[in-house]
Every structure is written in C-alpha cells, then in structure tokens.
Amino acid sequence: MIEITHIESLIEKHDTPVKANSNGDRRNIFVLLVLYTLQGVPLGLSLAVPIIIQNMHRSSFKEQAKFSLAVWPFSLKLLWAPLVDSLFIRKLGRRKSWLIPVQYFLGIFFFITGYYINEWLDYGNKLNINALTLVFFILNFLAATQDITVDGWALTMLKKQNISYAPMCNSAGQTLGIFLGYNLSVLLISESFWNKWWRTSPLPDGVITLQGYFYFWGIIYIVITTLIAIF
Numbered sequence: 001m002i003e004i005t006h007i008e009s010l011i012e013k014h015d016t017p018v019k020a021n022s023n024g025d026r027r028n029i030f031v032l033l034v035l036y037t038l039q040g041v042p043l044g045l046s047l048a049v050p051i052i053i054q055n056m057h058r059s060s061f062k063e064q065a066k067f068s069l070a071v072w073p074f075s076l077k078l079l080w081a082p083l084v085d086s087l088f089i090r091k092l093g094r095r096k097s098w099l100i101p102v103q104y105f106l107g108i109f110f111f112i113t114g115y116y117i118n119e120w121l122d123y124g125n126k127l128n129i130n131a132l133t134l135v136f137f138i139l140n141f142l143a144a145t146q147d148i149t150v151d152g153w154a155l156t157m158l159k160k161q162n163i164s165y166a167p168m169c170n171s172a173g174q175t176l177g178i179f180l181g182y183n184l185s186v187l188l189i190s191e192s193f194w195n196k197w198w199r200t201s202p203l204p205d206g207v208i209t210l211q212g213y214f215y216f217w218g219i220i221y222i223v224i225t226t227l228i229a230i231f
Contacts, residue, residue, distance in 0.1 A: 040177020070136035107221030114214030
C-alpha cells in the first residue's frame with residue numbers, strides 16, 4: 001500500500017504542469033526575437049524583389065519562376081541540419097560556432113548585394129535574373145542555416161518551463177522580419193507612393209533607395225552579431 005501511494009505521488013508530481021515564468025528569461029526571449037527577425041528579412045526581400053522587377057521590367061513568368069528557386073534553402077535545410085548540430089568549435093560553443101560566422105556572412109552579402117543591385121536590375125536595360133537568383137539563394141541559404149542554429153539554441157537558452165516561448169519567438173520574429181524585408185521595403189522605395197501622398201513636388205525615388213536598404217541591413221547584421229559575440 002505504501003509503495004502504491006508513493007508511485008501515485010510520483011506520477012502526480014510528474015504530471016503537474018509547470019507554469020511558464022518569463023522573469024528570468026526576458027533577455028533571452030528578446031535575443032531570440034531579434035535573431036528570428038533577422039532570419040525573416042532575407043525571406044521578405046525575396047518576396048519584394050519580384051514586385052520590383054515586375055514594375056521595372058515586366059518580367060516574364062520564366063524569369064519569375066527562376067527567381068523562385070532563391071527560397072528553396074528553407075525547404076531543403078533538413079539536408080545540412082545534422083552537420084550544423086554536430087560540428088562546432090568547442091571554444092565558441094555549439095551554437096555560436098555557426099551563428100556568428102553565418103550572420104557575418106549575411107551582413108557581407110547584404111553589402112555585396114547593395115553594391116550590385118542597381119546593375120543587376122538594369123543589366124543593359126535587361127534584367128540579370130541569374131545574378132539575382134544566385135545571390136538571394138545564398139542569402140536564404142545562410143538565413144536557413146541561422147534558423148537551424150537558433151532553433152537549437154532556443155532549447156538550451158530558455159529555462160525548461162519557458163521552452164513554450166521559443167515557437168512564439170519564431171513566429172513573431174520571422175513575421176516581423178518578413179514585414180521589414182517585404183512590406184516596408186516596397187513602401188520605402190516606392191517613388192509613386194511618396195510623390196502622391198507625402199510630397200508637395202515630385203522627386204525621384206522613395207525615401208530610401210533599394211541599395212541603401214541593403215546597406216542598412218548589412219550594418220544591422222554586423223552590429224548585432226558583434227554584440228552577440230561579445231556578450
């Protein structure tokens with residue numbers, strides 16, 4: 001009878017749900033939100049580019065289909081996820097070994113893309129869809145690798161009772177990143193929108209150029225990655 005009572009008490013203790021408490025994890029939750037937001041930006045820009053090239057060049061379905069290959073890394077990341085999870089530099093740690101170089105590469109590629117984006121969009125009055133597809137494929141490959149790393153880091157970064165916040169950070173952060181990369185970028189670079197609704201006299205371009213927007217995110221990636229590496 002004593003043994004049965006003891007077993008029942010253990011079962012009840014095990015089944016009792018632990019209430020999530022973000023008090024000790026607020027900074028970690030914020031970091032996860034930032035990282036997932038950065039992850040969504042390349043995806044958002046990948047959605048914005050077809051609209052931009054359609055507006056500039058009246059791109060064909062063939063060109064749009066070719067550019068759609070740029071987002072494939074997020075569907076194929078399962079192929080290299082085991083490598084990301086198993087190979088690391090012990091001194092840096094399992095997650096930072098991948099997160100830091102990947103995000104630095106993202107920042108560098110944002111600068112490279114910003115430098116050449118006008119040339120690719122106006123390739124002798126012809127769209128250079130091959131270059132655009134390749135560079136956005138690389139950006140999304142790096143973002144997908146960052147996704148693998150952050151998903152794994154979230155499991156150890158948060159306390160056990162707060163693991164439920166991880167998918168929330170993923171969903172909210174990635175959605176915000178896509179908004180910043182897609183909706184906001186199209187709005188900010190739209191010449192017609194700003195001339196029609198905000199300016200008293202027409203001016204060329206929006207409030208920021210597409211090139212400047214890529215440079216901006218390149219700086220953001222490098223600054224945030226440096227802070228993560230230090231702290």
